[in-house]
Amino acid sequence: MLEKTGIVTRDRLDSKINELLSSPKRKGAILECYEEIPCNPCSTSCPTNAIIIKPDINAKPEIDYEKCTACGICVYNCPGLAILVLDMNYSESKVLFKISYELLPIPNNGDIVKGISRSGKEICDVEVVKVINGNKQDHTSLISVAVPKEHFKEFVTIKVGV
Amino acid sequence: MKTVELAIVGAGPAGLCAAISAASMGSNVVIIDRCKDIGGQLIKQTHMFFGSEKQYASRRGIDIPNILLDELKQYEEKIEIITDATVLAIYEDKVMTILQGENYFKIKPEAIIVATGASERVLAFPNNDLPGIYGAGAVQTLMNVYGVKPGDRVVMVGAGNIGLIVSYQMIQAGVEIVAVLDAAPTIGGYLVHASKLARLDVPILTGHSIKEATGTESLEKIIAWKLDEKWQGIEGTEIELEVDVACISVGLTPLSELLSQAGCEMKYVPELGGVVPLIDQNLETTVNNIFVAGDVSGIEEASSAMVEGYIAGLYAGKKLGYSLLDFDELVDDYKMQLNDLRSGHHGDRIRNGINKIMRGEEKC
Ligand SMILES: Cc1cc2nc3c(=O)[nH]c(=O)nc-3n(C[C@H](O)[C@H](O)[C@H](O)COP(=O)(O)OP(=O)(O)OC[C@H]3O[C@@H](n4cnc5c(N)ncnc54)[C@H](O)[C@@H]3O)c2cc1C
Ligand code: SF4
Numbered sequence: 074m075l076e077k078t079g080i081v082t083r084d085r086l087d088s089k090i091n092e093l094l095s096s097p098k099r100k101g102a103i104l105e106c107y108e109e110i111p112c113n114p115c116s117t118s119c120p121t122n123a124i125i126i127k128p129d130i131n132a133k134p135e136i137d138y139e140k141c142t143a144c145g146i147c148v149y150n151c152p153g154l155a156i157l158v159l160d161m162n163y164s165e166s167k168v169l170f171k172i173s174y175e176l177l178p179i180p181n182n183g184d185i186v187k188g189i190s191r192s193g194k195e196i197c198d199v200e201v202v203k204v205i206n207g208n209k210q211d212h213t214s215l216i217s218v219a220v221p222k223e224h225f226k227e228f229v230t231i232k233v234g235v
Numbered sequence: 236m237k238t239v240e241l242a243i244v245g246a247g248p249a250g251l252c253a254a255i256s257a258a259s260m261g262s263n264v265v266i267i268d269r270c271k272d273i274g275g276q277l278i279k280q281t282h283m284f285f286g287s288e289k290q291y292a293s294r295r296g297i298d299i300p301n302i303l304l305d306e307l308k309q310y311e312e313k314i315e316i317i318t319d320a321t322v323l324a325i326y327e328d329k330v331m332t333i334l335q336g337e338n339y340f341k342i343k344p345e346a347i348i349v350a351t352g353a354s355e356r357v358l359a360f361p362n363n364d365l366p367g368i369y370g371a372g373a374v375q376t377l378m379n380v381y382g383v384k385p386g387d388r389v390v391m392v393g394a395g396n397i398g399l400i401v402s403y404q405m406i407q408a409g410v411e412i413v414a415v416l417d418a419a420p421t422i423g424g425y426l427v428h429a430s431k432l433a434r435l436d437v438p439i440l441t442g443h444s445i446k447e448a449t450g451t452e453s454l455e456k457i458i459a460w461k462l463d464e465k466w467q468g469i470e471g472t473e474i475e476l477e478v479d480v481a482c483i484s485v486g487l488t489p490l491s492e493l494l495s496q497a498g499c500e501m502k503y504v505p506e507l508g509g510v511v512p513l514i515d516q517n518l519e520t521t522v523n524n525i526f527v528a529g530d531v532s533g534i535e536e537a538s539s540a541m542v543e544g545y546i547a548g549l550y551a552g553k554k555l556g557y558s559l560l561d562f563d564e565l566v567d568d569y570k571m572q573l574n575d576l577r578s579g580h581h582g583d584r585i586r587n588g589i590n591k592i593m594r595g596e597e598k599c
């Protein structure tokens with residue numbers, strides 16, 4: 074259970090993912106922020122105002138997939154590292170994730186690394202497609218990762234080297 | 236003896252913001268801090284801050300003192316910062332005694348804002364004095380101020396925000412976190428921070444605590460066990476964790492002794508972390524012209540500490556005879572921000588606590 078272990082339960086996660094899957098574009102940010110906390114950088118950083126936190130800063134963020142362009146800006150601005158961007162239309166067999174990453178070593182474009190689940194287990198090999206780590210990211214890299222379609226519900230982060 | 240208009244004790248986020256708003260009204264300010272670096276707890280926080288972007292959330296904690304110091308620069312001629320100097324006492328006539336190295340001196344301010352923050356609590360268990368058992372603050376100082384790795388295999392005790400965040404910072408420094416233990420049945424810190432650890436394969440064991448530590452020269456093993464509903468250890472549930480460091484993060488308690496000495500009326504309020512002063516809406520204590528801001532009047536966050544600092548600075552400035560055209564608007568806005576920050580379920584405790592120390596009829 075999330076409140077005891079930090080690992081989200083299937084049904085809570087599914088309802089988030091299904092919201093994205095049922096949107097017309099089938100791509101955008103998934104906000105894994107399940108609790109009321111006084112926090113809002115996701116909302117204030119989003120250039121298209123796609124993330125709403127109302128009536129006050131404690132409310133859970135809500136996303137409007139019509140406005141979300143899947144740019145990934147909220148991903149590296151979220152101090153909870155709780156946001157993933159998912160694009161279901163990347164290729165026949167793969168989806169594309171944009172994740173935030175703050176560990177060393179930072180991978181390079183083209184690297185094959187391990188895909189990791191929400192409970193920290195290795196699930197499959199994934200391909201690093203793009204790494205952005207400039208001043209704006211302020212040491213929280215934005216990494217695009219191609220993940221086999223069958224694992225898109227488990228994947229949350231990567232493990233580089235061993 | 237030197238007389239000053241406003242003395243601020245503590246150059247953490249609360250003290251710095253208090254200085255900005257008091258100076259913006261025209262007041263002369265002396266800030267005193269016992270450390271040589273400005274910023275209080277912030278200088279150890281390498282993570283992105285949560286909170287409101289108005290208080291620099293999403294920036295890294297270590298970068299916030301410089302943002303605040305930049306703001307202070309515009310009032311340069313009004314502000315004096317004395318570092319490496321400990322305020323030893325505040326007397327009832329507001330005379331303040333200060334020790335800076337070998338140099339002992341007194342000042343007499345017309346008004347004082349105490350923003351001394353908090354200190355860490357300790358945890359009692361057999362052999363808790365073995366080398367290798369640290370408070371979370373010490374681990375952060377080693378790692379993030381001096382660049383020293385605290386150990387190789389660590390157990391963290393406490394799944395509040397500090398325990399969770401410091402565990403994550405240790406992983407970033409290449410340390411293995413063997414487990415995070417917490418006596419409470421559920422995680423106390425924000426779940427987003429807990430999930431960051433879970434996905435790095437760190438087990439979070441709620442309802443668990445330390446039974447004892449063992450080791451000859453230094454820590455070698457922590458024996459942990461499950462707790463029952465009365466928080467008593469259950470025989471037979473012991474697990475052995477081979478670690479060279481145990482990091483204790485079981486909460487903070489306000490550093491409020493200076494206020495007791497100064498004659499402020501104090502009260503023990505568990506929700507706020509310990510003994511805190513009675514205050515009014517303007518953050519003034521029961522002693523005229525002594526104000527408080529930040530963790531010293533209740534353990535919260537840097538975001539609320541900053542807003543309290545702005546409020547205390549404005550009211551101290553006003554009591555010193557200064558005014559601002561938009562004073563009322565500013566104060567209303569800050570008070571609204573504070574209410575917002577405290578309105579979620581994590582704010583329940585703080586709101587209950589504040590109701591116990593708030594004088595005057597309007598409570599939050
Ligand atoms: C690991 C960790 C992570 C955190 N993460 C966040 C976060 O993400 N977001 C957030 O909003 N908050 C966070 N916080 C909380 C935040 O750091 C504190 O709430 C905040 O620093 C409190 O500010 P303050 O000014 O009241 O006290 P402090 O920052 O503690 O500053 C008090 C200052 O007073 C000085 N002082 C004390 N006594 C004396 C004396 N007698 N004479 C002279 N000087 C004295 C001290 O040296 C210190 O510099 C975190 C805290 C920790 C420990
Ligand atoms: S991905 Fe970009 S557009 Fe979508 S919510 Fe995040 S910041 Fe806004």
Ligand code: SF4
Nearest residue numbers: 106112114115151153
């Ligand atoms: S920035 Fe991240 S942690 Fe903060 S409210 Fe948004 S999603 Fe939640």
